[in-house]
Amino acid sequence: MTELSEASADEQPTGLQGTRLTTIAGPHDVRAVPTGQLAALAQDIRTFLIEKVCASGGHLGPNLGVVELTIALHRVFDSPRDAILFDTGHQAYVHKILTGRAADFDxxxxxxxxxxxxxxxxxxxxxxxxxxxxxxxxxADGLAKANELRGRQGRSVVAVIGDGAMTGGMAWEALNNIGAGRRPVVIVLNDNGRSYAPTTGALAHHLHTLKHPGDHTHIADGRTASDLFTRLGFTYLGPVDGHDTGALQNVLDQARALRRPVLVHALTVKGWGFGPAEGDEADCLHAVGTVDAVTGKPAPTAGPPAASWTSVFGQALLELADAREDLVAVTASMLRPTGLYPMAVKYPERVFDVGIAEQHAVTSAAGLAMGGFHPIVALYSTFLTRAVDQVLMDVALHRLPVTFVLDRAGITGPDGPSHHGMWDTSLLGMVPGLRIAVPRDGGQLRSLLREATDHEAGPTAVRFPKGTAGPGLQTVRRAGSVDILSESGIRDVLLVSYGPLASMCLQAAAQLTEQGIGVSVADPRWATPAAPELLELAARHRLVVTVEDNSRTGGLGSTLAQHLADNAIATPIRTLGLPRAFLPHGPREQLLADAGLSARQIVHAVLRARAGKSHVRITPSDGSPR
Structure with missing residues (x-):
């Protein structure tokens, strides 16, 4: 990344000219800003964030809420000598600006x-x-222990964590360890009362009492012992106004000087300084696409917007809930993002938001199933990976009827490696008795969700990607539970399409047919277990090629290959999917193409496989090797 200090005034990108940000090349420059100019610096940062994030998309509300807090952190602590950790990282844009990366926000x-x-x-x-x-x-606990073991004196470790993230089980495991030690760990609790939605549970109630002191709470310097954090071994400082840089700096100076575990309770407002974000009860401005920098509203589109996968699921679930009183829903602080909000409005007593606690969500759902209900656990695919043990041992081992609905499966795009949902079928495919459905369009999502909730013999999962559900794809015929989308009288190649890549497979089939190759396209609908009809189709073709938006390693293609081998079906099989790697951020279509998942690349893979070449080298249309 290019530091601002390397650019002349004429070369500064839009948004930097005429602001104090042109002088910030790193934390040393933040510490040099006169106290009287800190409010102006904060305003410059807010103006810059609103301009840049509204233009490109990103996390707006969380970052507007931590401007003064981040300035104070970099004035008190010496990064990177003092480690400053952000949980979660979507509130680190201001940190990026103050560490010399403002020029890269374009x-x-x-x-x-x-x-x-x-x-x-x-x-x-x-x-x-x-x-x-x-x-x-x-x-933070590990870094503080490492500093101690290495004899690194005078260093601090700082963790900035929201009250929403503090509801997670790992946070309490760490508090248990940090509070028992004497190492200089400063926890900054950024309390804005919400994550995607208002923070839930007993912790939220406790923080409310700390913010509104009564006869049996703390005093400002933390000398009483009635707050939970003091009882866990921390010095509690606060609450402090998270939008007052001077007050924050004073309390952080105290925390640093104590050289022991300290919790600083900072009160902030998500979206502070941008009216549409401050009053955003629906949290639409938590993460945004391209929006108007004044109103915060998306640009108008021609015609009605296409239905998203999430909205199709939400409506389908509500219809099922209308018909079945035993359907309940569980989520981990993602009521609106996963589509549960319509059901929560109509049936609030049947929807449970457990906070950022995926492990608890899954096992709590197991308890609901034991009690005679059919729970829907709605999560992003990437977050279910945090609760695989609970899926395996608490749900599947007991053969409980729990349905996992996994939004943002496969490539998610600009959020990058931690948010791609590309491991769920590899992990869930190992779980005995769990059935996985992969709908290709909105209509199939409705059908498969109904089938999943009708299944009472064990757990099920339904996965779908981020974005628009797209038009329905017609079938030629149904073979058992398998949809045949295209069929050729010449049984050369069977393309097995898992989910929303079906249209891409149909395009590839049409191109191969023009070259005289007979291609059939099958959508298994239920990816696991492999349907007998799918095995019969594979046995009648000369080559099987699977296409999936999941890791090839342990994915649906490799599962089908194992089924073919177990049934002594000798048809060669090639699996196309995502590589065993952490994929960067970027447009979904581009990242899929980079992994060999486009119609043209599927055609090329089939031709290579028919020629007996197992290693497919993809060459983009511009002629450069990929």
Whole structure:
């Protein structure tokens, strides 16, 4: 990344000219800003964030809420000598600006550009880049122990964690360890009362009492012992106004000087300084696409917007809930993003938001199933990976009827490696008795969700990607549970399409047919277990090629290959999918193409396989090797 200090005034990108940001090349410059200019610096940062994030998309509300807090952190602590960790990383944009990366915001979340989360490849000031919540305190505990073992004197470790992320189980495991030690760990609790939605549970109630003191709470300097954090071994400082840089700096100076575990309770407002975001009860401005920098509203589109996968699911679930009183829903602080909000409005007593606690969500759903209900656990695919043990041992071992609905499966795009949902079928495919459905369009999502909730013999999962559900694809015929989307009298190649890549497979089939190759396209609908009819289709073709938006390693294609081998079916099989790698951020279509998943590349893979060449080298249309 290019530091601002390397650019002349004439070369400064739009948004920097005429602001104090042109003088900020790193934390040393932040510490040099006169106290009287800090409010103006904060305003410059807010103006810059609104302009850049509204233009490119990204996390707006969380970053507007931590401007003063981040300035104070970099004035008190010496990054990177003092490690500053952000949990979750979507509130680190201000940190990026203050560590010399403002010039790179024109390419925020674009392929090859600035990551929307901390990135160790970008800067020495970014210690960790995993944007899954509730992890920063454990990182901090380990770093403090490492400093002690190495004899690194005078260093601090700081973890900035939201009250929403503090509801996660890992955070409490770390508190248990940090509070029992004497190491200099400063936890900054950024309390804005919400994550995607208002924070739930007993912790939210406790924080409310700390913000509104009564006869049996704390006093400002933390000398009483009635707050939970003091009882866990921390010095509690606060609450402090999270939008008062001077007050924050004073309390952080105290925390640093104590050289022991300290919790600083900072009160902030998500979206502070931008009216549409401050009053955003629906949290539409938590993460945005391209929006108007004045109103915060998306640009108008021609005609009605296409239905998203999430909205199709939400409506389908509500219809099922209308018909079945035994359907309940569970989510982990993602009521609106996963589509549960319509059901929560109509049946609030049957929808449970457990906070950022995926493990608890899954096992709580197991308890609901034991009690005679059919739970829907709605999560992003990437976050279910945090609860695989619970899926395996708490749900599947007991053969409980729990349906997991996994939004944002496969390539998600600009959020990058921590948010791609590309491992769920590899992990869930190992779970005995669990059935996985992969709908190709909105109509199939409705059908498969109904089939999943009708299944009472064990767990099920339904996965779908981010974005528009797209038009329905017609079938030629149904073979058992398998949809035949295209069929040739010449049984050369069977393309097995898992889910929303079906249209891509149909395009490839049409191109291969023009070359005289007989191609059939099958959509299994239920990816596991492999249907007998799918095995029969494979046995009648000369080559099988599977296409999936999941890791090839342990994915649906490899599962089908194992089924073919187990049934002594000798038809060669080639699996196309995502590589065994952490994929960068970028447009979904581009990342799929980079992995060999486009109609043209499927055609090329088939031709190579028919020629007996197992290693497919993809050459883009511009002639450059990929």
């Amino acid at each position: 390419r925020l979340r674009q392929a090859g550009g600035l990551s929307g989360y901390p990135s160790r490849a970008e800067s020495m000031h970014d210690w960790c880049e995993n944007s899954h919540a509730s992890t920063s305190l454990s990182y």
